[in-house]
């Protein structure tokens with residue numbers, strides 16, 4: 001079982017890389033059109049220290065933004081899920097905010113917080129990723145069948161008790177579903193700032209300098225590194241999900 | 254209304270008493286009167302079934318007794334006290350077993366003990382839950398998830414949960430309504446077993462007239478919305494009841510009477526009712 005769960009994804013990736021290499025070779029694509037995996041690896045190896053350093057910067061800022069998104073998103077989801085009027089009041093605002101292309105917010109943030117690159121980047125990761133969390137928590141809470149509430153309420157349970165014993169665990173699967181989306185969004189947020197407002201940090205900056213130097217394999221290497229970190233964080237969420245909401249997974253019958 | 258009182262009226266003050274309870278919901282299409290001067294009294298240890306047309310206000314009645322809502326006018330009394338909020342001496346079960354999927358069956362049954370103040374240790378709570386589960390025939394399923402059980406088994410677990418904190422009053426809102434006929438009859442007998450082992454006063458809402466006379470000491474027929482107590486049938490079946498008791502001439506008479514009353518309640522038959 002566990003061998004299968006590791007072997008199959010790894011095999012898929014290997015096949016994918018082979019296919020990629022083959023496509024580039026068959027079409028005789030030059031580097032600037034499409035680098036092949038065998039070009040990318042040397043590029044990565046050459047700058048491995050930079051990858052480690054910048055990769056870490058991107059990672060921690062993404063995780064910090066995500067953490068804020070979890071706290072704020074859960075809080076918004078809570079108040080929207082518990083009260084219909086709050087939901088009706090906040091939804092238009094949130095949807096409007098979410099609809100703004102985030103690339104346009106980057107310069108605004110840069111002006112508002114001049115020089116605070118870390119905060120800029122974390123804020124963007126947060127802004128882009130809290131929405132799905134808020135929506136899913138609020139839906140999870142507002143669709144709680146009244147009978148679930150009633151079995152505890154009829155025993156004299158407090159609102160907090162009902163929340164802790166029923167609403168919270170019942171919302172966990174939705175929460176983790178949203179968190180998986182939020183993880184990838186948060187990476188987009190971090191890199192948006194790192195690429196648009198390069199300030200010498202993060203993988204986005206490495207990408208930008210590769211672009212300036214026309215180092216195409218390096219550009220692809222950065223993309224691969226980002227994909228790798230995305231996968232890594234995604235699986236961290238999957239593991240947490242299995243620990244805290246594993247009950248929601250029905251055994252295949 | 255001629256009928257409205259049980260033939261064998263009880264001398265001591267009843268455990269549950271509704272005193273001219275009226276309630277009106279305000280809906281998008283205007284006010285909806287649901288209960289209209291409803292009077293019901295249930296003595297301690299008595300099992301009362303309530304039948305009535307669909308949507309007449311039966312579930313509303315259960316929510317009032319449980320203290321989950323307050324009537325516009327009239328009073329609900331429990332144990333000689335006016336009900337103003339939920340109290341832990343009540344156990345409830347619904348048509349939907351509402352088991353928590355993230356808990357094992359055992360932990361589901363133990364849930365009320367985590368809410369209701371009690372002096373039981375975790376071990377004692379577990380013993381209590383195991384005892385009830387064994388009583389309803391769920392021994393060996395304690396560690397299973399609700400989704401691994403059949404509908405009838407889930408409803409059994411739900412009954413255990415409603416009884417685990419030894420409530421004085423058991424409120425059942427069509428708990429067997431969604432089950433097939435055989436499973437339902439099985440559960441009727443389980444109810445009798447439970448009642449022998451765990452004394453409680455019960456109010457059962459049902460659509461099944463056979464169920465009402467098989468389980469209850471008294472059957473209250475509610476009129477159509479807004480509901481008032483239209484008729485009270487006292488079920489005279491002493492001793493341990495078996496399913497065969499449902500096929501005696503006496504049972505047929507009771508069922509015919511109830512059917513007649515339901516027709517009246519639905520507004521199809523002639524008005525007025527006569528005591529059995």
Ligand SMILES: Nc1ncnc2c1ncn2[C@@H]1O[C@H](COP(=O)(O)OP(=O)(O)OP(=O)(O)O)[C@@H](O)[C@H]1O
Nearest residue numbers: 278279280285287306307308309310311312313314
């Ligand atoms: N919270 C509410 N707000 C507005 N109307 C309600 C509310 N609860 C119930 N009603 C209405 O009151 C009426 C009685 O509802 P109730 O659920 O008590 O009926 P019931 O007798 O249990 O029905 P059934 O036999 O179908 O279970 C219905 O018409 C229902 O639509």
Ligand SMILES: [Mg+2]
Nearest residue numbers: 311312313426
């Ligand atoms: Mg109902």
